[in-house]
Amino acid sequence: MSTAEAHYTSSGPTGAPGFQIAGASPGLRPALLRRIERLLSHAPPPAPPPRPDDPDPRADVPAALSHTRLDSDTTVLTHTVHVGRDHADVYGAYHAHAVVLWGESTSPTLPIDTWGSSAWRTGARGTGPVRGHGTPGRPAAETGGLPCADGAPSPERLTAFTRRHRGRVAAVLTDVLHALGEDGETARQVVLVGSGTEVAHWIALACHSLPFDLAALLTFTTGTRRPDLAPHHVIGVTCGSAFVDAATGDRYRVHHPRTGAEPATEPGAEPATELLTWAVAAAALWEAGRGDLLHATLAAAPRDPGVSLSRRARDLGGALACAALAEGVELPASTAPDAVSWCRARVGEHPRAWWAALLTALTAGGPPRPEAAHDLATALERRFDSALTTPLVTAALEGLPELLVEEPDNADLREALRWSRDRLGSVREDRPLRCAREALQRALTRDGTPVHVLLELFRLSDLLLQPHLQEEHAARLLVPWLLEDGAGRAAVARLLGEPGQARSRSAVLRALDTRAREEPGPVLDLVARDAPAWLLDPPPPPLRALRAVQRLAAARRGAGPARGAGAADTDLAELALVTDTLDPGGEPDGASLRLALRIAWAGRAPDTGRAARTLRAHPRPEVAEAASSLVVEAVRPHRRITALADLLMDHYLDLFPPRHRPVVELVALTGRLRDVGRGAGTDRVVRRHLDLLLSRAGRGPLGEDAARAVVERVLDPDGFAADDRVFALEFAEFAALATPELAAAYTRRARAELPPVLRGDHRMCAAHAWLWWARSGSPAWEAVRGPLLDQVLAPSLRALRPARRRDAYALIGAVAPDTAEQVRSWMEDGTPGRGRPRGFGTVLRRVSPGPVRARRDRSAPAPGSRTRPRSGPGR
Known part of the structure; x- marks a missing residue:
C-alpha cells in the first residue's frame, strides 16, 4: 500500500x-x-x-x-x-x-x-502557531503507512462502552453488516446520532467485531456538514440535526442515543431487522469482557473470497456463538441454529471437555431444531461415546412433539423422533425428561392431529409417560379412529398389535366395552368387519359387553342371513346368546336385558316383526322401553317406525315409559291420518294429533312428518266424497289450532293442488267457499284466509259458466244463506265483509243444482254500470 x-x-x-x-x-x-x-x-x-x-x-x-x-x-x-x-x-x-x-x-x-492519533496535523507544514490555538503544527506521518493508533479506543474502553449501551449493540452491529452489502456495495446507510466521540466508539466496536478484511471495507464519517450527500456506510450526526427527522427508512437505519437498557423505539424508523447471530454473539462477548476471545475467533476464521457475505456472516456467527457458549457466556436460543450448523463440521477440532461444555450451554437456553440435534449427535458419536450427546437427546425430545403436530409431513422430524426414542436408554436421570413429558402431553391434547403423527407420539409416550396417563390418552384418542371406517382404523389396529403397546391395548379394550354398553352399533361393525387379531381374543371376564358383541358377530357370520320363518328363531336366538353372555346362569335382570336388546338390534333398522317377536317372547318393561326408544330416537320417519308405534300403542301401552308416550302416540296418529278413512270421531283424532304436534313431541323430523300429514288430511279433495260433514269437522279443528307454519304449509299446497280440482267443478267451489269464508280460527289461519279466497277461490268461481256459478251460490245458500249472499256480493259487486253461518250443516253435495239455464249474452256492459272486481272483497 x-x-x-x-x-x-x-x-x-x-x-x-x-x-x-x-x-x-x-x-x-x-x-x-x-x-x-x-x-x-x-x-x-x-x-x-x-x-x-x-x-x-x-x-x-x-x-x-x-x-x-x-x-x-x-x-x-x-x-x-x-x-x-x-x-x-x-x-x-x-x-x-x-x-x-x-x-x-x-x-x-x-x-x-x-481516531485521536497524535500524528494528525492541525496546521500546514512549516507554519508557526495558529492564532487562537497556541499549538505549532505537528510533523506529517511517515509516507507508506497510516497515522499511528496511539489514541484508538482500547478493548477495555469498548467493553465499558458496550455495557453502557446494553441492549443496543446487537442491533447496531446487524445494521452495519447489512450496510456493507454483497461485494461491499451499500444497501441501507446507518445513521448514528451522537457526539463525534460516541460515533467513533460505535464504529470502532463494529470494526473490531469483524474480520480485518471486512472492517477495512467499511466506510464511515464521524461527522459531516451534509450527511445527505455522504457516500459512507456509517454516518455520524449530532443530536438535534434536521437530517435525522428527514431520514427515511428505505435508505437509512437511524439509531438514536438513549439511556437505560431497554430497546429504544426510534420515531419514523422501520421495525428492527432480525438480529444476526454474529451481532448477538459479538455483543455478548464484549459485554462479558472477552474481547480477546472475540479477536482470536475472528483471526482463526478462514477467508474465502468466493463465499458470499451472508454465508460468511452465518459462519462467523456460528464460530462466535460456539466460542462464547463453550466459555460460559450466555446467549439467547436464537443463536443455536447457526451454532449447531457451524460446529457439526468441526467435530475433530476440539476435545471432549469443550464439546461437553458447549452442548450443555447450547441446550440450556432452549431446544434446538431436532433435525440439527440429530445430525450433530450422529457426527459426535462417530468420535466420542454416546453419553456425550445426552443433552441433545433430551433437547430433541422436548421440541419434537409440537413440531410433529405443526409439520406432519416433515420426514426429517420423524427420523429424529425414531433416533431420540432409541436413545432414551442413555438418559440416566429422570429430571432432564420432565420438559419432554410436558411437551408430549401438550401435543397429545391438541385436536386435529393426523393419524400417522398420533401413532408416532404414542410409541414415544409408551416410554415417557406414566401408565395412567398413557391409558387415558389411548382411550380418548385411539378409540375414535378404530370406530371410524377409514385408513386410520387399520393403522391404529397395527399400532395396538405391537408388543410394546400392551398397556394401551388394555385401555382400548375397556373403552370399547364402555362403548358397547352405550352405543353398540360401531363396536359391532368393527368386530364383524375389520377386527384385528388382538380384538378377536376373548376379553377379560369383566368386559362382558365386548364379549357379547364378539359372540354375536361370530354367530351372524356362521348363520348367514335368516329368511322366512327362520327369522323369528334367529332373532330370539341372538337375544338369548347376548343375554346369556351378559348374565350367565340365570334369569337376566332388567339392565342386562336392556343392554342385550341394544346389542342384538345394533346396526339393524327397527321393524315391527322383530319388536313383536321380542315383546311376545319377553313381555317385560325393559323390552317395551327398548322398542319405544327406537321410535323416539328415530332420525327420520319410516313406515317401520310407524308400525312399531302402532304396535306399542295397541298392545303394550302400560309397559313402555310415560316419557316416550307423546312421541309414540304422535307417530301412530300420523300413520292413522294417512291410512284411516273418515268416520265418526276422526275429528277428535285430528284434534289430538294437533295437540301433540304443538307440544314438545312435535319437534324434530318426526314432528315435521306429522305436520305434513295433517295438512294432507285437511287438503285432500277426496274427503268430500267420503264424508263431507266429517271433513268439515276435521278442517274446523285444523283452522282452530293452526300455527303460522301449518297455515303457510296449507297455503303453499292449496295454491299448487286445488286450482285443477276447483276448475269447472261448482260443488268443490261451493264447498271451499263455505269452508274458507265461514270457518274462522286461529290468528295464523285468519292471516292466510283472505289470500286463499282472492288467489285460489275467486279465479275458480270466475272461470265457471254463469249457470254453474249460480248453482254454486245455491249450494252455499242451502246451508248458510248469509254466507251465500256475502260470497255473491264479493264476486259480483266487490262488497267487503264476511260472516259466519248461523248453523252447521252439510256441504251441499246432495242439494239439487236446479234447472240448467240458458247461457247469457256476454255483450258489452251498459254505460254507467259497475264492472266486477278482479279479486277479493274491497279490491
Missing part, C-alpha cells in the same frame, strides 16, 4: 480569501485533489465562543474522522479539526488533513484506529 497527504485549510498564512489546499504530496493529480477537496468541507461551530479570548473552541466542536472509498483501489482517510480564528481574525477556521491510500493495506491498523 502507498500513501500521499494533502492539507486543506481556511487558516493559511497567505491571506488569500476562501478555503485552499495548503500543501500536498508530490504526484497527487489536480483531478484527484479536486475530488478530495469536496470531501473536506466541515460544519463550523454554531456561534463564537462565550469569551472572545477563549483559547480552545475545539472543545465544543470535536474533530471529524472519515474513511471514503473513491474507487476499488483508492481510499481517502481525512481528519478535520477547528482551529479557532485564522490570521485574519475570522472565527470558525478549520484544518483538514487527508491521507490517500492505494492498493491493499499491509498495515495492522484499521482506519478507525487513527
